[in-house]
Amino acid sequence: MPQDSGHFSLDIRQLTFGPDNHFFGYIGHAGTIPWSHDGRYIVALRTAFQDHMPEPGEPADVVLIDAQNDYAVQKVDETCGWNPQQGTMFYWNPDPATSQFFFNDRDPVTGKVFTVLYDVGTGTRSWEYRYESTPFGNSGVAQGGGWFCGLNYARMARLRRVTGYVGTWDWTEGVDHPQDDGIFRVNIDSGEMEVVVSFAALAEVIAPTLGGERVGALFINHTLWNRDDDRLYFYARAGWDGSPGPKVNQPFTVDPDGDNLTLQPGFVGGHPEWEEGDRQRMIGHHEGHLVVYDTNAQQIVDHIATPDIIRNPSGDTALSPDGRWTVTGYGIGGGDNEWAVYRRTDGAWARTPRYDQRPYVKGDLRSDPAPLWNRDGTQILFPSMTADGSRQLHLVDIVE
Numbered sequence: 001m002p003q004d005s006g007h008f009s010l011d012i013r014q015l016t017f018g019p020d021n022h023f024f025g026y027i028g029h030a031g032t033i034p035w036s037h038d039g040r041y042i043v044a045l046r047t048a049f050q051d052h053m054p055e056p057g058e059p060a061d062v063v064l065i066d067a068q069n070d071y072a073v074q075k076v077d078e079t080c081g082w083n084p085q086q087g088t089m090f091y092w093n094p095d096p097a098t099s100q101f102f103f104n105d106r107d108p109v110t111g112k113v114f115t116v117l118y119d120v121g122t123g124t125r126s127w128e129y130r131y132e133s134t135p136f137g138n139s140g141v142a143q144g145g146g147w148f149c150g151l152n153y154a155r156m157a158r159l160r161r162v163t164g165y166v167g168t169w170d171w172t173e174g175v176d177h178p179q180d181d182g183i184f185r186v187n188i189d190s191g192e193m194e195v196v197v198s199f200a201a202l203a204e205v206i207a208p209t210l211g212g213e214r215v216g217a218l219f220i221n222h223t224l225w226n227r228d229d230d231r232l233y234f235y236a237r238a239g240w241d242g243s244p245g246p247k248v249n250q251p252f253t254v255d256p257d258g259d260n261l262t263l264q265p266g267f268v269g270g271h272p273e274w275e276e277g278d279r280q281r282m283i284g285h286h287e288g289h290l291v292v293y294d295t296n297a298q299q300i301v302d303h304i305a306t307p308d309i310i311r312n313p314s315g316d317t318a319l320s321p322d323g324r325w326t327v328t329g330y331g332i333g334g335g336d337n338e339w340a341v342y343r344r345t346d347g348a349w350a351r352t353p354r355y356d357q358r359p360y361v362k363g364d365l366r367s368d369p370a371p372l373w374n375r376d377g378t379q380i381l382f383p384s385m386t387a388d389g390s391r392q393l394h395l396v397d398i399v400e
Contacts, residue, residue, distance in 0.1 A: 007348030010341060011397040015071055015381075018390030021047045022063070022073070023383040025087015028318035028372030029273040030224040031143035034381055035374045037096040040068050041120065042381065042393075043103075045087050046075065050391060053364055056080060056111060056167040060088070062103060064120065065393075076123065081105040081113055081137055081153070084360065084367040085162045089138045093117065093188070094145035100126060102148065104137035104165075111169040113137045113153050117188070129191055135169060136184050140223040140232075147256065149223040149232065150184035150193070159219040160240040162364045176217040177203040183223055183234065185256060196258045202236045205263050206250055216245040225256070226274040232256060233264075233272065233282060233295070253295050266300065268293045270314045271370070276323025283326070285314040290328065309349045310340045316370035320377035325398075327371040327380050335361050337369045339382060341398065352396065355384035360391075367391060 004010070016022035024034050024044050034042045046061040054060070062077040081104035082088040093100040099120040106113050112135035117127040136150035155172050157164025172178045182198040203215045216238035224233045232254050239247035251264040268284025268291060275281035280296045283304065290313035292302035304326060315330030329339045335358035342349045360366050372381040380396040
């Protein structure tokens with residue numbers, strides 16, 4: 001049974017069913033919302049397998065789940081640019097006048113990664129963002145629209161397999177700190193792109209922190225736009241593939257145009273989230289607490305809830321669109337997961353029962369059971385294993 005403080009309750013039901021797997025594939029932070037603007041559709045992936053990393057010729061179905069038709073599932077497209085841990089980086093176009101969403105794909109002939117903008121109204125791909133010499137995929141859409149960031153998912157697969165797309169074309173192979181790779185920024189309307197910050201620039205900033213040791217081959221995870229779209233938070237990493245040299249896991253902030261690249265000495269773990277109403281503050285994990293970290297002051301300035309409420313804040317935290325709620329999903333008991341929902345206005349909380357995630361809790365095939373908010377902060381979506389061994393989406397209704 002759910003546990004709670006008596007101020008609200010959680011009503012949970014399984015939304016999708018096997019034998020195929022259904023999942024969204026990424027944490028619901030920085031404006032990542034599975035629901036369309038009108039609340040009718042939930043976008044998700046459907047896969048026939050989860051026991052190996054997808055090879056180039058193993059697509060996943062792109063499906064829409066119809067909330068106005070008993071959550072019926074309809075395939076609308078497919079993609080070969082996906083993995084179990086991050087899915088295909090779904091984002092609805094933030095412009096509410098559209099019914100469009102982004103996902104990543106790969107060319108079946110060249111193996112080059114690109115981003116798709118799919119239009120639900122026309123049932124077609126309205127744009128494919130292809131860059132032949134530097135092929136990359138979407139890694140985060142500006143919360144107010146207009147831009148998205150991109151990463152080289154082939155490089156990620158080479159340097160930390162779980163995060164990338166295996167078998168895609170990598171123009172940087174053998175180059176530790178390329179000038180023409182790093183974080184890309186794309187104008188959604190025109191398709192024009194630029195490198196915001198390069199691996200070469202990052203290596204220069206990181207080198208003095210390693211006591212004379214050489215900076216290994218760098219890759220990037222988590223390009224997170226803040227709610228005002230004037231700052232990005234990301235991790236520059238090296239040594240996660242077991243290669244010699246120091247392991248790097250360095251957070252940075254940078255302006256979307258590449259200005260003010262700043263190494264952040266304070267580390268907040270889990271999958272951090274931007275605070276609502278404050279362009280410079282992050283929500284993340286530190287020493288057993290869910291904390292607020294100020295990227296300007298470079299220090300922790302607040303705590304959210306307590307460890308007896310959020311029992312393992314090193315997991316995945318998402319902030320509701322209105323900033324009133326946090327939900328944190330975390331592992332507990334060796335293979336189970338639970339989600340703690342916390343109302344910031346009065347400290348009320350509730351926790352879900354435990355859901356078994358085994359055997360996909362570690363390694364390249366793990367699929368983080370990350371929580372995702374709907375647009376009005378009344379429902380939460382999460383994936384979990386079910387009795388038939390498939391991974392399915394579950395829906396939480398918050399009953400106040």
